[in-house]
Amino acid sequence: MTTAQNPEVGDPTETLTFVGLDAETLVTTGSEWWRSAVIYQIYPRSFADSDGDGLGDLAGITGRLPALKELGVDAIWLSPFFTSPQHDAGYDVADYCDVDPRFGTLADFDFLLAKSHALGIRVIVDLVPNHTSWDHQWFREAKAAAPGSLERDRYIFRNGLGPNGDTPPNNWESVFGGAAWTRLTNDDGTPGQWYLHLFDQSQPDLNWQNQWVREQFRGILRFWLDRGADGFRVDVAHGLVKADGLPDYTPPAEAGSMGGGASIADALSEKVDAPTPPYWAQEGVHEIYRDWNHVLSEYAGERVLCAEAWVEPLHKLAHWVRDDEMQQAFNFTYLEANWSARELRLVIDGSIEAFASVGAPSTWVLSNHDVVRHATRLSLGPGHLQGDGVGPKSTGLPDPVDGLRRARAATAVMLSLPGSAYIYQGEELGLPESIYLPDEARQDPTWFRTHGERYGRDGCRVPIPWQADAPSYGFGPGDASWLPQPDDWNQYARDQESGVTGSTLELYKLALALRAEHDLGFGAITWLDDLGFGPDVIAFTNRDVTVIANTGAMPVEIPVEVLGELLLASGAVDEAVVGPDTTVWLRTL
Numbered sequence: 001m002t003t004a005q006n007p008e009v010g011d012p013t014e015t016l017t018f019v020g021l022d023a024e025t026l027v028t029t030g031s032e033w034w035r036s037a038v039i040y041q042i043y044p045r046s047f048a049d050s051d052g053d054g055l056g057d058l059a060g061i062t063g064r065l066p067a068l069k070e071l072g073v074d075a076i077w078l079s080p081f082f083t084s085p086q087h088d089a090g091y092d093v094a095d096y097c098d099v100d101p102r103f104g105t106l107a108d109f110d111f112l113l114a115k116s117h118a119l120g121i122r123v124i125v126d127l128v129p130n131h132t133s134w135d136h137q138w139f140r141e142a143k144a145a146a147p148g149s150l151e152r153d154r155y156i157f158r159n160g161l162g163p164n165g166d167t168p169p170n171n172w173e174s175v176f177g178g179a180a181w182t183r184l185t186n187d188d189g190t191p192g193q194w195y196l197h198l199f200d201q202s203q204p205d206l207n208w209q210n211q212w213v214r215e216q217f218r219g220i221l222r223f224w225l226d227r228g229a230d231g232f233r234v235d236v237a238h239g240l241v242k243a244d245g246l247p248d249y250t251p252p253a254e255a256g257s258m259g260g261g262a263s264i265a266d267a268l269s270e271k272v273d274a275p276t277p278p279y280w281a282q283e284g285v286h287e288i289y290r291d292w293n294h295v296l297s298e299y300a301g302e303r304v305l306c307a308e309a310w311v312e313p314l315h316k317l318a319h320w321v322r323d324d325e326m327q328q329a330f331n332f333t334y335l336e337a338n339w340s341a342r343e344l345r346l347v348i349d350g351s352i353e354a355f356a357s358v359g360a361p362s363t364w365v366l367s368n369h370d371v372v373r374h375a376t377r378l379s380l381g382p383g384h385l386q387g388d389g390v391g392p393k394s395t396g397l398p399d400p401v402d403g404l405r406r407a408r409a410a411t412a413v414m415l416s417l418p419g420s421a422y423i424y425q426g427e428e429l430g431l432p433e434s435i436y437l438p439d440e441a442r443q444d445p446t447w448f449r450t451h452g453e454r455y456g457r458d459g460c461r462v463p464i465p466w467q468a469d470a471p472s473y474g475f476g477p478g479d480a481s482w483l484p485q486p487d488d489w490n491q492y493a494r495d496q497e498s499g500v501t502g503s504t505l506e507l508y509k510l511a512l513a514l515r516a517e518h519d520l521g522f523g524a525i526t527w528l529d530d531l532g533f534g535p536d537v538i539a540f541t542n543r544d545v546t547v548i549a550n551t552g553a554m555p556v557e558i559p560v561e562v563l564g565e566l567l568l569a570s571g572a573v574d575e576a577v578v579g580p581d582t583t584v585w586l587r588t589l
Helices: 023-028 058-071 106-118 137-144 211-227 264-268 285-297 314-321 332-336 341-356 374-380 400-414 445-449 504-517
Strands: 038-042 075-078 095-099 122-127 181-185 191-196 231-234 304-307 363-365 420-424 525-527 537-542 545-550 566-569 582-587
Touching: 038 058, 058 075, 058 106, 058 504, 095 106, 095 211, 106 122, 106 211, 122 211, 211 285, 264 332, 264 341, 285 304, 285 314, 314 341, 332 341, 332 363, 341 525, 341 537, 374 400, 400 504, 400 545, 400 582, 504 566
Parallel strands: 038 075, 038 420, 075 122, 122 231, 231 304, 363 420
Antiparallel strands: 181 191, 525 537, 537 545, 545 582, 566 582
16 A cells, blocks of 8 residues: 645735635536535634634634635534524524624624635524524513514413413423423513423524514525525524424433434334424424525525434435425434444445435534534443533543544544535544533533533533644633633644644545545445455445445454555554554545
8 A cells, every 4th residue: 555645814894816716606606515515613602712802703713714724624604693692602592683792793794704705615604593582672572562462472472281370381391401481470570471492491482383483584594695695504493393282292211302312223214103202393394494495596506504403214304405495404313323333334324315315415424512522422432412411420431542533533434425524613623522621610501401410512612722832722812711621632732733644633634635636525335345344344435435444443454455545544554454443545446
């Protein structure tokens, strides 16, 4: 085998030169870029802080865009930056058509968008349609109005049960823990109606049976599309419509709070007929997204809708990406798969088959702002449900060396697959979950609503390191950081990994460059089942690249039939031997 080989924020009035994608291409392209794109998730409060207040912002993102261009991503997805009281880190929106002052201004967004497009990077906006903030003007008006009013019908209000209405309207539990209902107090001090909130009490659920609500969101879509946004990631896309009558429902103990958590076999089986929770994956959501598809079609170019829909089995998730609905849906079945050759093979085959049945590409994702980072999770094994987090008192703690080795190997598999891949900020540095956050520093509503029984998502949201020897590791100009950064994160700083052979950052850069060079996103999988690999190995070709992933604890030999130029290795490779927890890419002979 042979082996292949903190910027300043600009002036918003600056004239921009388009590179890679010209202005006409960005508007009129018919290439369906989203089918093979690598999309980088930015969690704005934790990416880069331009003003030293300890909270990331839009100007900080703009200043760091060249690093993402160098990484090789095709698009960025911005978690919410709208006006918000920040009870749930911006997923409690008080104004969908403005920027929260803590993140900047609309002019800052416009400049970020222009700079991104100049670098050939598209921009996806995170939309939160299931609920608003209780500070939103719509909810303020609803609270002030009488039961049965038009204003109250924008949300889901109900009378309580029992003689005095003291019992919530049903037994639903919040995703963040505790009851999914909160009771209002009337102006005269008497108890009033209850309102539904599938998440925090500060996030009342909208009533999507109300046509006024639907019209408002058509306007919100157009507001950002008019500014040039390339599409939307849709938060809780499976939750907007609730079953008629809001019937009681008790989920199985092993179910994830967002609706995932099935076994891999069940997640892939078309025969499983598990009950659908009355607040997830109701048929009525598809009418909404068909309507949104029409809105996006008003605009030239390939705009995209991506569903955060925790829906299993996969053949049901494919309903979200039929040709008149969304373009993408996150593949959480893949994210939840263990580091196991058998599970990976099943999920890859099942995903490609399910999405191809409706003419859509599969997506692939390993980490995001809601789950334990995969450099930690893959060291822990099964049983870590979405939103639970990991902390000092968790059962079993990770081995950071083992976790990073598996994470690198898993990423090398993911980026070799046809379809679209999502990267969460910091994973390209090998960042693990921050486990030892002080209790008093935690901010996730899950931590508070479960009285510390579930750690929540703070551990994957800690601001990322850019420079080893700088205050806040270069996250901002000073020491301030809205969540404390671990003392040992200097080793993961971008400046420590950039240009260093074998670093996780350089592994990502190489993988993305090779993925583009060999057009793997538009390829197809051919399994190499006749080469005699054992049960801990998956091997396949995609175009002219052979991928071998060893998920076991023992080294494996590469058969002479596939020996060729070594393009990429996530870990130890000695001559024609692939080490444990290692993935290699070879140029197919």
